[in-house]
Amino acid sequence: MKVILLGSGNTATVLAKMIVKAEHEVVQVWSRNFDHAKVLAAKVHAQPITSFDELSAEADICIMAVSDTAIPELAKQLKLKRKVLVHTAGSVSKELLKNSSADYGVLYPLQSLRKEMIVIPPVPFLIDGSSDEVNALLEDFAASLSDHVEYADDETRLKMHLAAVMVSNFTNHLYALTEDYCKDRRLDFKLLHPLIIEVACRLTQGHAVDMQTGPARRGDEETIKKHLLLLEIDEHLQDLYRELSDSIGKLYRKK
């Protein structure tokens, strides 16, 4: 398939690499910043463009991988013919694209994507097209990029996006805070890497609720008190520790 990418950030860059690997062709990369378009276009031998007047008539699919807030703005400027237009956002309705192309939809990669990624991890895709024909095309296209493709309407995708924020963004925030905590106390955060990986990998073997360990799970109030005392100088971390311990405690007291 011939693809046009709108955007040159994290998602556009990772998708471009996946698309080329699957033996499709990225014909053009559009970005509001021509230098950014050039950098990504060079990676996949595409034409960099910065005006919608230059959009190729040949492409089958146009992927709008720009910030969520830019989607309505760009959609207003686009009038595509004979091209499926999709965006890549978890929390944006596909209907925002309905006046930009007769065939439109969503190709949402359910993964944390960074342009610096060297190895691209498995990326499940949630797709949603404006018609059965668009769904069929998106399903074929996504299946050429990934082993995991599901149909999800706006509401399901929004709920899934929230779940993704919980398991990915929130856990990463805890890692970031803990890394700072370790740095301030001259502790080696890297010693925790095997633990982080083990706990995440365990999820493939069963339910998270059955995998919980730690003082709050055991109802070990003495240890919790000692930890909270250690955090007296860091009120924010102390509040988070208390909040999460209470949440774990409540869940297992219910059972």
Ligand SMILES: NC(=O)c1ccc[n+]([C@@H]2O[C@H](COP(=O)([O-])OP(=O)(O)OC[C@H]3O[C@@H](n4cnc5c(N)ncnc54)[C@H](OP(=O)(O)O)[C@@H]3O)[C@@H](O)[C@H]2O)c1
């Ligand atoms: N990264 C992820 O993990 C991930 C995963 C799933 C879905 N998504 C979705 O993918 C989309 C892109 O996210 P991203 O992570 O790739 O973001 P990003 O790395 O911040 O890149 C954003 C892109 O949008 C462009 N842009 C921003 N505001 C614009 C505007 N007003 N007009 C035109 N272009 C504009 C930026 O251009 P400049 O280079 O000029 O700033 C850049 O090319 C979003 O809808 C996001 O929800 C992201």
